[in-house]
Amino acid sequence: MDHSRPTLARPHGQKDLLNYRLKALFALSGAPGLRLFEGGFGIARAEWHLMAILVEEGAMSPTELGQRAHMESARASRLVTSLLSKRLILRKELEIDRRRAVLEATDAARELHAQIFPLLVRINAELVGALDADELKVFERCLEKLTDRAREVAAHGVMDVSANRWMGSARRDEKRRAGRPRL
Numbered sequence: 001m002d003h004s005r006p007t008l009a010r011p012h013g014q015k016d017l018l019n020y021r022l023k024a025l026f027a028l029s030g031a032p033g034l035r036l037f038e039g040g041f042g043i044a045r046a047e048w049h050l051m052a053i054l055v056e057e058g059a060m061s062p063t064e065l066g067q068r069a070h071m072e073s074a075r076a077s078r079l080v081t082s083l084l085s086k087r088l089i090l091r092k093e094l095e096i097d098r099r100r101a102v103l104e105a106t107d108a109a110r111e112l113h114a115q116i117f118p119l120l121v122r123i124n125a126e127l128v129g130a131l132d133a134d135e136l137k138v139f140e141r142c143l144e145k146l147t148d149r150a151r152e153v154a155a156h157g158v159m160d161v162s163a164n165r166w167m168g169s170a171r172r173d174e175k176r177r178a179g180r181p182r183l
Helices: 018-041 045-057 064-066 073-085 107-128 135-157 171-177
Strands: 088-091 101-103
Touching: 018 045, 018 107, 045 064, 045 073, 045 088, 045 101, 045 107, 064 073, 064 101, 073 088, 101 107
Parallel strands: none
Antiparallel strands: 088 101
């Protein structure tokens, strides 16, 4: 085995890392869908994602929707506002507690989903067509295993470092420089 050649198990640089490779695949494979959403239907990919969850899974709270979409709450909130303005989702207050609400897809969203989803299935078939049936089974199992491991890593971490997203990059850089020995 050639140990000088980068692999997923022995990355030599950023481009060899699993997340980088997956992101590159996502960008390439998502381009036809992106053109379809924005050019053909006037909806952003992230808006589609939230709307499709509501169409496919039914009404839920805004918090639950953001969690199901694996999205930060601020971004999910902006997208919900956009979908509300496009009348693709409805916000209904709960009778028992008017401070809480559920979101649900409108008939327009269900119609849009019925138009877009078959087109996405065609794009998906083109992509997975690169693999034969056995390769596809192995790939699906690998995706399941990697997803399970990612959940474990996210829950338990691999390093004792926490993100501080409230600290802007200028203050973060200043703090890093302050901790470095002077040369």
